[in-house]
Amino acid sequence: MQTNQNEVILAGCGLCKQFSGNPVLTGVSIACRRGNVLALVGENGAGKSTLMNILSGGLMPDDGRLEMDGEEIVFSSPHAAKARGVAFVHQELSLMENMTVGENIMLGQEPLTGRRLISQRALHREAERILAEIGYHVPVERIVSELTPAQKQMTEIAKAWAGKPRVMILDEPTSSLNKTESDQLFRFVRRIRDEGVSVVLITHRLEEIPLACDDVMVLKDGEMTAHERVDRITRDEIICRMVGREITNTYPARCKALSADLLLELRDVSLGRELSHISMAVPRGSVIGVGGLEGQGQYELARALFGIRPFTAGEVLVAGQPARIRSPRSAMRHGIAYVPDDRKLEGLVLPLSVGENISMLVLKQLCARGLLNRRKTEACALEGMESLRIRAHSHRQPVASLSGGNQQKIVFTKWLQFKPKLLVLHEPTRGIDVQSKLEIYELIRSLTAQGLSVLIFTSDMLELIGLSDRIYVLYEGAVSGQLCGEDATEEKIMQLSAGLGNAAGGGEVPHV
Amino acid sequence: MFKGSLRKHLWQAMPAFAILAAMIAFASVFSEKFATYANIKNVISQSSTLAIAAIGQTFVLLQGGIDLSVGSTISLSTVILAQVSSVPGVGIPLALITAVLAGALVGLINGLGVVRFRIPPMIITLSTGSLVKGIALLIQPKPGGNISVTLLDILTAKAGVLNTSSLMALALYALAFLTLHYTRYGRQVYAVGNDALHARQSGVAADRVVVTTYMVSGMVAAVAGMVLAMRVFSGDPLIGDNYSMDSVAAAVVGGVSLIGGSGSVLGALAGALVLGMINNMMNMLKVFAYYQYIIKGAILVLALLVFRIKRRARTTC
Numbered sequence: 001m002q003t004n005q006n007e008v009i010l011a012g013c014g015l016c017k018q019f020s021g022n023p024v025l026t027g028v029s030i031a032c033r034r035g036n037v038l039a040l041v042g043e044n045g046a047g048k049s050t051l052m053n054i055l056s057g058g059l060m061p062d063d064g065r066l067e068m069d070g071e072e073i074v075f076s077s078p079h080a081a082k083a084r085g086v087a088f089v090h091q092e093l094s095l096m097e098n099m100t101v102g103e104n105i106m107l108g109q110e111p112l113t114g115r116r117l118i119s120q121r122a123l124h125r126e127a128e129r130i131l132a133e134i135g136y137h138v139p140v141e142r143i144v145s146e147l148t149p150a151q152k153q154m155t156e157i158a159k160a161w162a163g164k165p166r167v168m169i170l171d172e173p174t175s176s177l178n179k180t181e182s183d184q185l186f187r188f189v190r191r192i193r194d195e196g197v198s199v200v201l202i203t204h205r206l207e208e209i210p211l212a213c214d215d216v217m218v219l220k221d222g223e224m225t226a227h228e229r230v231d232r233i234t235r236d237e238i239i240c241r242m243v244g245r246e247i248t249n250t251y252p253a254r255c256k257a258l259s260a261d262l263l264l265e266l267r268d269v270s271l272g273r274e275l276s277h278i279s280m281a282v283p284r285g286s287v288i289g290v291g292g293l294e295g296q297g298q299y300e301l302a303r304a305l306f307g308i309r310p311f312t313a314g315e316v317l318v319a320g321q322p323a324r325i326r327s328p329r330s331a332m333r334h335g336i337a338y339v340p341d342d343r344k345l346e347g348l349v350l351p352l353s354v355g356e357n358i359s360m361l362v363l364k365q366l367c368a369r370g371l372l373n374r375r376k377t378e379a380c381a382l383e384g385m386e387s388l389r390i391r392a393h394s395h396r397q398p399v400a401s402l403s404g405g406n407q408q409k410i411v412f413t414k415w416l417q418f419k420p421k422l423l424v425l426h427e428p429t430r431g432i433d434v435q436s437k438l439e440i441y442e443l444i445r446s447l448t449a450q451g452l453s454v455l456i457f458t459s460d461m462l463e464l465i466g467l468s469d470r471i472y473v474l475y476e477g478a479v480s481g482q483l484c485g486e487d488a489t490e491e492k493i494m495q496l497s498a499g500l501g502n503a504a505g506g507g508e509v510p511h512v
Numbered sequence: 513m514f515k516g517s518l519r520k521h522l523w524q525a526m527p528a529f530a531i532l533a534a535m536i537a538f539a540s541v542f543s544e545k546f547a548t549y550a551n552i553k554n555v556i557s558q559s560s561t562l563a564i565a566a567i568g569q570t571f572v573l574l575q576g577g578i579d580l581s582v583g584s585t586i587s588l589s590t591v592i593l594a595q596v597s598s599v600p601g602v603g604i605p606l607a608l609i610t611a612v613l614a615g616a617l618v619g620l621i622n623g624l625g626v627v628r629f630r631i632p633p634m635i636i637t638l639s640t641g642s643l644v645k646g647i648a649l650l651i652q653p654k655p656g657g658n659i660s661v662t663l664l665d666i667l668t669a670k671a672g673v674l675n676t677s678s679l680m681a682l683a684l685y686a687l688a689f690l691t692l693h694y695t696r697y698g699r700q701v702y703a704v705g706n707d708a709l710h711a712r713q714s715g716v717a718a719d720r721v722v723v724t725t726y727m728v729s730g731m732v733a734a735v736a737g738m739v740l741a742m743r744v745f746s747g748d749p750l751i752g753d754n755y756s757m758d759s760v761a762a763a764v765v766g767g768v769s770l771i772g773g774s775g776s777v778l779g780a781l782a783g784a785l786v787l788g789m790i791n792n793m794m795n796m797l798k799v800f801a802y803y804q805y806i807i808k809g810a811i812l813v814l815a816l817l818v819f820r821i822k823r824r825a826r827t828t829c
Contacts, residue, residue, distance in 0.1 A: 079715040094710035096703050098774040100516045107703060108715045110696055117694040120515035143520050159714075 007034040008070070009198045010055060010086060010167045015064035017050050024050050025222045027064070032167045032198040037189055039209045039230070040202045042219035042242055043405070043433030048202050051219070052169050055200075056088035057081030087165035091172050091431060093156050095144045101151075102127035102140035105159045130158050134188045136181070148295040149176035157185070161192075168192070169200045174208060175431050178293045178459060179494065186212040204434065206235050207462070218242055242434055251466035252445040258469055259283040262320065263453040264305075264336075264422055269314030274300045275477045277314070282422065287444060287454045289468025289485070291461070293497045297477035298457045299341070302426045305455070306338035307331040319421075332361075335421030339411050339428055341457075347411040348399050355381030355395035357410050361418040384413035389439065405436025412443065423447065425456045429463060441467060461490050475499040517702070518693050518776070524767030525779025531765075532782050535789045543796050551792070553673045557743060559788030560677045561586070562758055564736040566766070566780040567688045568729030569759035574692070575722055576705040576772030577633035579729045581622060581641035582736075582759050585615050586752030588648040589737025594657025594747025604663050611734040618644055619730030623723030637726075641756065648749035655748040659741060667742040677739040684732065688777045701725060705772030761812055762787055 010032040017025040025047045032038065032055070042048050053059040055066065057075030066073050068084060075081040078088065095104050102124040103110075111122040127140045136154045144152065153176050160168060170189075174182040189199055189212045201213060209216060210230055218226035218241040226233065226241040264282040269275065275297045282288045290298055304311045307325040316323050318334045325331045331338070340346035348357055358381045359366055366376045381395040388409045392402055399407055408428065415423065425444075429437045444454055444467065458464050464471060469485045473496035481496040514522060539546040565582050572579040589611040597607035618640055625636035667676045674682075692698035703711040704718045712718045736755070741747060764770055765786055766779025790811055794804045 078713045082715065094707070094713060096706035096710070096773070098517060098520065098706050098769075099702065103516055103699070107699070107711075108696075110699060112696075117690070118696065118699065120518070120694075124515060141516060143517060 008032065009034050009068065011067045012051070012055055012061075013064055013067065015051065015054055015061045017047075017054065017059065017062050023222055025054075025061075028219070028222070028224050029064075030055070030217065030224075032200060034166075034198055035193055035196050036215065037193050037199040037201060037213045039213035039216045040200055040219065041204070041206065041209070041216065041238060043403075043435050046219040046242070046433070047222040048219055049171065050222075052088060052171065052200065052202065055081075055167075056086050056169055058088070082163055082165070085164070085166035086169070087160035087163055087167070088169040089156050089160045089171060089173060091175070093152050095152055095155060095159070097145040098143065100124070100141050100143055101131075101138050101147070101155050101158075104144055104155055105130055105140075105162050107159070109162065127158070127162075130162050131155075134158055134161060135184050136188075150178065150181050150294045153177060154181070154185075157188075165197065167198045167200070169202075171202045172204060172431060173201070174203065174205060176294065176459075178497075179461065181294070182208065183211075204431070204437075205460070206238055206434075209235075209238070239434060252442050258286050263318070264455070265317040265320075267315040267317065269304070269311040269316065271300055271304050271309065271311050271313075273477070275304065275311070278474075278477075278479055280472055280479070282453050282455055283469075284453055285448045285451050286469045287448055287456060287467050287485075289464045289471040290455065290457045290474060291459070291464045291471055291493055291497065292474035292480070294459060296474040296497075298459075298474055299426070300477070301474070302338065302341075302424055302455075302457050305331065305424050306336060308338075332418070332420075335419075336424060337415035337418060337420035337422070338424045339408075339415060339426060341427040341430060343404075343407055343411050348407060350400040351398055353396045354385065354390065354392050354399055354402070354410060357399050358384040358395070358413050358417060360414055380417065384410075384417060387416075388413050388443065403433070403436075405432035405439075408432050408440065409436060412440070416447075421452065423452060423454045425454060425458075427458055427460075428456065429458070429460065461493065464488075464493065465490070473497055517774075521693070521767075521774060521776040522778065524769075524774060525776050525782060526767070528766040528779050528782035528786060532786050532789065535786065535793070539789070539793050539796075543793070545796055546793070549673065551796070553675075555785075555788055555792045556673060556678050557675060558792065559785050560681045561736045561740040561743070562755060562762055562787060563681045563781055563784035564684060564739060565733050565755050565759040566762040566784045567684055567777060568732030568736075570688070570763045570766075570768050570775070570777045570780045571692070571701065571725040571728045571732075572633075573760070573763050573768050573770065574705045574772055574775065575701045575725045576708065577626060577722065577725065578637065578760060578770075579619075579622065579726060580634060580637040580756045580760075581618055581644060582729060582733045583752040583754060583756035584641040584644035584648065585618050585730055585733035586737040586740060586755050587749050588614055588618075588644050588651075588752075589734040590741035590744075590751055591648045591652045591657065591747040591749055593663075593738055593741045594659055595652060597660040597663050598658040604660055607660075607663075608738065611738060612731050615730035615732070615734030615737075616727050617730070618733075619727035620723065622730070623726035626726070627719040627722050645749065645753075652747055652749055655746050655751070657747040659745055659747070664742055664745065667739070677742060680735070680739065684735070685777060685781055692777055697721070697724075702773055705769075705774075707773075758787060759784075764816065765812065 008031045012030045014027050014029055015025055016027055028051055040048050054061050057078045057080050105127040106123045110118045111126060113119045124140045131138055134157060138151045138155055153173060157173060173185055177185060193199055213230050216228055216230055216233055216238060217224060218238060220242055261284045262281050263284045266278055266280040268277050268279055270277055292298060303309050307327045307330055310326050316325055323334050344350060355377060359377050366373055366380060385395060390406050390409050392406060399410055429440055448454055456467060465488045471483045471485060471488050473480050473493055475497060480499055483492055545551055565586060569579055569582060592611045593607050596610060597603050621640050622637050625631045626633050669676050692701060700716045700721045703716050704721045708718045740751060762783035763780040766783030768775030768779055790808055794807060
């Protein structure tokens, strides 16, 4: 095993890449070794995706070369790389929504019968076998559009694994997975490592690194700033190499006492079969967290609060007054803002500019005599960019060209222009870099200090515990328990998430 | 019985079959003439052209395009048959081959326009449609021409209520069904319609798939033109005009998604029969021709509404 460990399957030497004059990768070398798991970390925009795209045939390097098994190689396309055994599981899932899980996994390698027709039976049996190897059960005949994000992620991984890759690159595979599912995935990663596969794992969750990885490589601004064995580097050191400064306290201090003045109260609200009898209270100036496993009704609850699919029963009170929230417009009239989990699809208009996105909700104020006033619009955009430290060349830049962290800050800015009273955040830091994460945490606190209330739905356990003044845990569409921010622990939350409400001991905390 | 996504695709075709059944029941009750042998034969033979054209349209729709040149290709095909088929000796095979090749060529131009020059399908196929119509008019400005009687005898030979044309339609449907649902090519057509970029990354030659669907559509339209020429026993440079939109309507009523990637060609068959039934019923009820357009349009809008509502119910619940 020791001798195998050093065998390099795929290597990139001195890779450089520029996009329209901006260097995104300068002289980075990387080696994917047999039977080794390499963690690749760095802020968004540090060049991780670019590096991985070069390794997997999605991009051509401007300078430097690739070697496979010691020989120079050029990948003309992702498919060419795949054919040589390099599989890249993207964060943007590439599944065919109208096909079944099995058909997706086996796409391009469908088993044929003697008459060259596809054998659907053999296909689904084979797909089932591949999923079993990963150790995660997804019904193979289910249509993909009906899957949960976690199931889609696992299907995506199975699809890559079906090609029997020698190098497997996973881009933030755990961002849509809960703890159990992540553990399952890491077990799979360790097993294929022992079988000799080389794995590269891109992640923003640093606590995951020791669970599955052998080496860590840190990128910052297109350069490698660290490459160490996992046991020789601490989490703080990694963060330090990523952002170039020491971060001592990740989460800002929480506010001590919850106000008795409730901004939002839910009394026994239900939504079809998905949500049943949920009661919650959001005091003014507090951060209320909602946790639980993936798909326990968080999505439905967040969207019902914003009127996208309204509650079917129960009472919603805003500032003590009964409120009928039947649509996003009516939610906004009550001062509710919603930062959705899928910023690219729902939070932003990607082809439009930074400025156009920021000013989207306040166009009325920016008008003079029925026409948009350019000076006012620009002022609004610049002020928004300034206040949240959005890193963009200009407010005319299309948001599609920005990194995830900056995009998310634009969604925040857009809603803050509108001066909401309640901010409903759905996975606000999913897939964004550490620096932006911290800035968003600080922003949330400074907003609550100004009297705004925040309701945050997150699957990031540390974020949930670190930010929330009170935590509600959802299980199968109902509240399985609530915890005070101070005494919340991962274990207690996990127990509530698994529906073991009473065993958690957290039980019912009386309403404030 | 059916495994995998085929079940979903067929399920999407179910409303069309239900509408068809309801229409048959309605017509049988309200008109004595409907359930007669002669009329059923008539409906089937009238629907054959559209049913065949809808096959090609389905291929194109499934990969995410649309083919609005189908109608002109049908017209051209009737004209070629009228001009060439009665040439003594080689006339019949020459006419058939020329027509199919012409259809394939139109499809090739459409396909290359879409993948090479990135012209939106609707624009390029409307343009080639106009071009082909012009050519058909140049070849034969007026309805008429000579269609080989031998060919007529072959294509109108009867087997019960079915004639050669409708048997041909059925055979084409069987072939299309097998191709789309049980071959790798078919799987690729659906994959491209779902997400062309990711299909490409999965190793699908997406451009080739797109071009071939347009070629299939062109060739199938040529066959539809032959069937139509037999039925009216002449070539007509404008006769196919309605089939561009009607073939889209047949497919969509049959549950084929307008944005690609889902639906089954069997749905298109049901859709074509529904449209044929509407025509037939209105003729039997002696509805004035202009009203027929209005009623047909209204029924289509209604059918599409039913689909929208159904789909919305599925996505939100």
